[in-house]
Amino acid sequence: MAEKTGEPLHILLVEDNEAHAELVIRGMRDQPVVNRIHHVSDGGKALDYLFGRGAYADPVQNPRPHFVLLDLRLPRVDGLEVLRTIKTTPSLLRIPVIILTSSDAEDDIAKAYDYHANSYIVKPLDFKTLTKLVKELGFYWLGWNAKPRGD
16 A cells, blocks of 8 residues: 555544453544544543643644544443534534444434434444454545535
């Protein structure tokens, strides 16, 4: 693979399952686009990151993400509440939020889209399919997806 160059794209991964988080991180790092993954394990930390509070106050170490990969079943603050907060905060609402969760419940899917999720993906149960999904997801969001300048 050719050397990656350019400014990195920043991804906020909000995932409490360490095995799933590691798989997503590996899959995203295999992309042809330079990216930096910022992983937090609960919804409260996700909001702290996004609002630059507490441990995440340094904008150099914790820059605005280009997109958020968000699980729904999270400790402290539920993923749907994190999504609702992002999409009702003027300074955050343009950040794409991709729900990546094990829930295929119709109510969760409907609420996620009601709260303006950009995508809803149910995690496959087997490792090989999940690995393939993460690589394709990264390729789309990091390589093909167009975003407004300055976001």
